[in-house]
Amino acid sequence: MATSTPLRPPEQPAHPPVRGPSATGTPNGRMPSERRRPGRRGPVFGLFGARRSGFRLGHDDRNVLLLYVLTRVGVWTTAYCARWLFAEDRRAREAGTALSSWGQWDWWHYLHIAQEGYFPGGAGPGTQGWDNREAFFPGFPLVLRAVHVVIPDWSVAGLLISFVSGAVAVLALARIARLHVRDADSPLGQRAVLFFLLSPCAVCLAAGYTESLFLALALPAWLAARRGNWALAGILACLATGVRVSGLFLAAAIAAHFIAAADLREQWRSITWIALPALPALPALPAAVYTWYLHAHTGDWMAWSHAQERGWYRDFHTPWEAWQNTWKAAFTHTQSTGYAVMFQAELVTMVVGLVLLGVLLRRRKWPEAVYTALSLWALGTSYWYTSVPRATLLWWPMWVMLAAWSLRRPWVRSAYLCVVAPLSTVLALTFLTGRWAG
Template sequence: MATSTPLRPPAQPARTPAWERATATGPRPGPHRRLGLRLGFGLDDRNVLLLYVLTRVGIWTTAYCARWLFAEDRKARDVEPALSSWDQWDWWHYLHIAQDGYFPGGAGPWTDDWDNREAFFPGFPLVLRAVHVAIPDWTVAGLLISFVSGAVAVLALARTARLHLPTTNGAPGQRTVLFFLLSPCAVFLAAGYTESLFLALALPAWLAARRRNWPLAGILACLATGVRVSGLFLAAAIAVHFIATTDLRKQWRSLPWIALPALPAALYAWFLHAHTGDWMAWNHAQERGWYRNFHAPWETWQNTWNAAFAHTHSTGYAIMFQAELVTMVVGLLLFAVLLRRRRWPEAVYVGLSLWALGTSYWYTSIPRATLLWWPMWILLATWSLRRPWVKSAYLCVVAPLSTILTITFLTGRWAG
């Protein structure tokens, strides 16, 4: 889950930490420090990719074992097909959109048992349909998209981390990627979901913005918005970074690139209106299917607390709501730290995400959203490099939790 210059930079104290000095705008680093979007692969990049592949092997091994150890029929002598573990929940929405479109045969919100598929942006289904041309199996195509996208994402994440704490080695980047790939919800990076594809576009977009390559940043953020609505939060962060680091009188020609990420959302709203007559069809689908109608933040907290501890739901659902509460607290702490350190763009990105997730009837999918909070993983890695015990504590607590949640997802028990 890089940074920019504060809106009004304060005078630097005498003993400013190295990572804060690295994030301030000043003379641009030499060629050996330009970590933005260079295509060459150094030793650090290869180590990051090796770490990525090893964690993929670990997840696939867990999937294999889960099919044998947690079969629905405890007396079964055979197991489900290997790919069945990945055909879970949101995947079916993406698959149905890729296969049949949004309103097949005139069906829609006006029909009974409608699946509210218009709640999902079209980016991932479009890529899935394109990859399916070469990969006949839909599940394999989805897993391949996430695998390739995840590799791009971790490379970009590592390079973003190195902007915070430049060193002669790749410790910041590798440590950040390690924490990220072992995070509790890391299984969603391997599944046919949108997280990997979104990050593969969003993180390079942020790196391009850090290098003040506004056309590239705008194009990549535009593509990210087509995958997830979170792309609009990224666009807001890039806009804040643009305002903070440029002279608008000289860079006004770049403003259309900054506004470009709003285009996919506008086109999608127009498409849905053309088929449903409702400009807010996306939001209404979210309300029908996932109770994302607006509530005050304190009401949302109370509703989630009751769902977690009032014994109104089964234990499987209750513990998921408990996880939602914990991750909301983590997100608020992250937001506070970013504000305190005057990292305005990242604070805007995380703050908008928390507002969107924290004003529904109850919290939904916040643990998954932590995968998109790249500032959190970078701050945690930076902290661990100063305090070695942080790494040990993180791995001892999170690695078993990540395994449990991976098995939960792969055995169909995630949503209760």
């Protein structure tokens, strides 16, 4: 590591640097200690710590990928057992196909969009049997359609997208975690990935859902922002917004980090990259284009929001009304037991999210607090809570802080694994057998 002044034996006098090739190997005579101006972080492919000579994975990265592959084997083993143990007909002599367990819930919306588009044959809101597919952003269906050109089977294409995206996401998560420690040998990155991959709703990372693809864009965007590469952070945040509306929350967090960490006098030009997805006065480009597209086909500027309301009761209610309605669904026997227990999980997860927000505010982690607060506001102001447990997969600050806590208090790791591992298996079976898993 270069120091502020090159080291020399005491008896040698200091000589002024000479222009041209030197013994240090620097052709322009610059000393190794000279640094770039603040904010200059090298080429785009340096996001994951690659050297100029190419992309390299370190020992910790390889361990993270091994952990990822092993947990994928565990998830697929669970899917195999689910097909044999929980067939629709208890007297069946043959199990379903290998991919049958993965065709659940939101997957069908993404598949139909990729195959038919949003308004096939002029159908749309008001058409009998309409599935409100415009509630889903186009990023994942577009990628699915592109991969289908190479992979003919739609289900395999969807699972492959999630598999590759998940690998990128865990690498980025581990690197984000390692930014919080000075020790290069710290297991913090691997621990954060372990907790993340064993989280209760981790099965959604393997399914043909948006979580993996979103995280494969969002986490590198945050990593780029932390390293001062604002251009790359802005581009990735825009792409993430095309996958999920949560990309807008990410863009707001990146903007908050830019204001808090950047030297505006040196980096004022970089704000143009962050303004595209983040400034309140200028909606993110993917969201704006999608809104325009829906209006062109429905005549409704709020078509996305209205689809959310029709299909998932996501019309605005105050936070206390949303809590009350979810509580009633969970404990007043108005829902079947399967739905009731998931509403109970929604309540517990909302409390976890509020605790996370409180910890972030106490530690003055303002950008992460902005992201978490916006996420909780969006999830907590509907008629009742929906998909809050799944949203925990997107709360990367929680996995980093939980991992750091477990390193200081070893009992945290044991407690987490003993409680969460069985719960993750139960929710995986719930999802793979076609029941609502949050």
